[in-house]
Amino acid sequence: MKTLDQLAFDNRFARLGDTFSTRVLPQxxxxxxxxxxxxxAMALLDLDPGESARPEFAALFAGHRLWQDAEPRAMVYSGHQFGMYNPQLGDGRGLLLGEVVNARGxxxxxxxxxxxxxxxxxxxxGRAVxxxxxxxxxxxxxxxxxxIPTTRALCVVASTTPVYRERAxxxxxxxxxxxxxxRFGHFEFFYYTRQHEALRQLAEHALDCHFPACREQAQPFAAMFRxxxxxxxxxxxxxxxxxxxxxxxxxxxxxxxGLTFDYGPYAFLDDFDAHHVCNHSDDSGRYSFENQVPIAHWNLSALGQALTPLVAVEQLRESLxxxxxxYQAHYLDRMRRRLGLRTAEDGDEVLVQRLLALMQQGGVDYSRFFRSxxxxxxAAAMQRLREDFVDLAGFDAWAADYLARAAREGAQDESERRARMHAVNPRYILRNYLAQQAIEAAEQGDYGPVRELHAVLSRPFADQPGMERYAERPPEWGKHLEISCSS
Structure with a gap:
């Protein structure tokens, strides 16, 4: 394990130069x-977890010092925001300090x-709250x-520095x-500003650093988009x-x-609602839960447009x-596993859709249903879960079809079935009200609740004695918190 001072840097993006980013020191x-x-997250850098107890740790990640080999840069990009193109965005409150290489390369x-x-x-x-x-x-x-593929978070450091949003x-x-x-927006910036040589340079960088296998294809940029x-x-x-x-x-x-990126007003569903909009600024519901699939498709088409100087349009369309x-294959695979099914049948998509429609109608807690x-x-689970549904006849019909579907897979050892299902169905989920309670404590200087919640959520599939309250149904007030984009 390493100390903070032993991290090895190799700042590949910074070497692209000032066309792609601007050198800025943290404040x-x-x-x-x-x-x-x-x-x-510290283990990803080979950092000794004990390093977080050092005073230098908080000072370093509060901008008071830098590694000698760090090259802090603010990246330039653009993007479509709520469907409208914004010509220049960029790192307005964040800095790429550098790139660390761990022992695994x-x-x-x-x-x-x-x-x-x-x-x-x-x-x-330029501040975050x-x-x-x-x-x-x-x-x-x-x-x-x-x-779920995601960026990671190593730490949060608080301060007394005042900032002003909706409140102080x-x-x-x-x-x-x-x-x-x-980001997709990096490529959009150089496409729409007609800097096509810089666009090619950025794509070459992405190939070399992140998609090296695509270099072996006849048309590497097309392979990368795919x-x-x-x-x-x-x-x-x-x-x-x-x-x-x-x-x-x-x-x-x-x-x-393909990582989950830039967390703002996110939410996990409490009661299942396909129409749920978690961002109170999203008046049109553009980014509702049910719209995430078509929006992802739309965003990929925007990236494809930005790559047209490098890839033939027909190839981009084929990949798109x-x-x-x-998506459907990945989704059905995971939903089958969540339902305890080991094989695939043609009727599985309809079986899932029928269940979700019943959950929508009855306001059934999404995560707790699958865990239970x-x-x-x-058969016993069907009898107990039935109480959560409004359309009892509809649920009984679905339950009969589900039990018949499961029976066609043959007899199962119940302990094995339980272990297999619990490995994909979390006992604990990050609900907004839990985060809000931890935040309110932290704003008063008590960091214990944040640390405990993080520890519980780091093992979401395991039953954790003494932590049952984190798996309870949310209170009614906790289901209706409004989360904004403001940082």
């Missing part, structure tokens, strides 16, 4: 103190969010524990880790299978690597056409 926040750190971007004003801050102050930093930290590490708050910084911070489509389809399928709502699926929030069938389904033999 420190006052009286930094560690809120929470992730041992799992993996590269990890260190991106400090809330690091202060940059040339791309526009009218903003404590509540949004905690929310991103919790979500990043929880999705990773669920097996305090600034914080979050250290985000990712193999890459390239892989982006495949990765995005797989990630969105897991979002839908686990009831995750991103909230702001702008193209500048879409990762080239793969998105929906790939594996707690006991299927």
């Amino acid at each position: 420190p926040i006052e009286q930094p103190r560690l809120v929470v750190a992730s041992p799992a 993996e590269y990890w971007d260190l991106h400090l969010k809330g690091a202060g004003y940059t040339p791309y801050s526009r009218m903003g102050d 404590l509540r949004s930093s905690i929310r991103e930290f919790l979500a990043s590490e929880h999705l990773a524990a669920l097996g 708050e305090t600034a914080a910084m979050l250290l985000r880790l990712s193999p890459s911070h390239l 892989e982006v489509v495949e990765r995005t389809a797989a990630t969105i399928a897991l979002w839908q299978a686990y009831g995750f709502c991103h909230g702001v699926m702008n193209t500048d929030n879409m990762s080239l690597l 056409a793969l998105f929906l069938p790939l 389904l594996g707690d006991e033999p299927a």
Whole structure:
């Protein structure tokens, strides 16, 4: 294991030069103190978890010092926001400090969010507030524990530096880790500004650093786009299978690597509602839960448009056409596993759709239903879960078809079935009210609830004695929290 001072840097993106980013130093926040750190994220850098207890740890991730080999850069990009093209965005409150290489040869971007004003801050102050930093930290590490591709979060550092949003708050910084911070919007910026040589240079960089296998293909850029489509389809399928709502699926929030990226007003579904909109600024419902699949497809088409100087349009269309069938295959695979099914049948899609329609009508708790389904033999579970539904006749018909479907797979050992289902159906899920309670405590200087919640969510599939309250049904007030984009 390494200390902070032993991290090895190789800043490949910074070497692309000033066309792609601007050198900016972080602006420190006052009286930094560690809120929470992730041992799992620290392990990605080979960092000794004990390093988080050192005073230097909070100072480093509050902008008070830098590694000698760090090269902090604010990246330039653009993107479509709520369907409208914004010509220049960029890192308005974050800095790519550099790229660390771990003992396995993996590269990890260190991106400090809330690091202060940059040339791309526009009218903003470049700061992040404590509540949004905690929310991103919790979500990043929880999705990773669920097996959903995501950026990671190493730590949150609080301060006394004042910031002003809807109310007076305090600034914080979050250290985000990712193999890459390239977004769809990076390519859009160089396409729409007609900097096609820079566009090619960026695509070459992406191939070399993140898609080396595509170099072996006859048309590497086309192969890269196809892989982006495949990765995005797989990630969105897991979002839908686990009831995750991103909230702001702008193209500048879409990762080239298919990672869940830029957490804002996200939410996991409590009661199942396909129409759920988790961002109170989304008046049209553009980024509702049910729209995430078509929006991902739309965003991929926007990336494809930006790559037209490098790839033939027909090839881009062929790859784009793969998105929906790939998504559906990944989604049905995960939903079968969540239902305890081991094989595939043609009627499985309809079986899932019927269940979701019944859950929608009855306001059934999405996560608890699947976890409970594996707690006991299927027939007994049907009798107990029946009480949560409004359309009892409809549920009875579905239950009969589900039991018949499961029976066609043959007899199962119940302990094996339980273990298999519990391995994909979380006992604990990051509900907004739990995050809100932890945030309110942290804003009063009590970081214990954040740390405990993080620890529980880091093992979402395991029963954790004494932590049952984190698996309870949310209170009614907890189902209706409004989350904004403000940071």
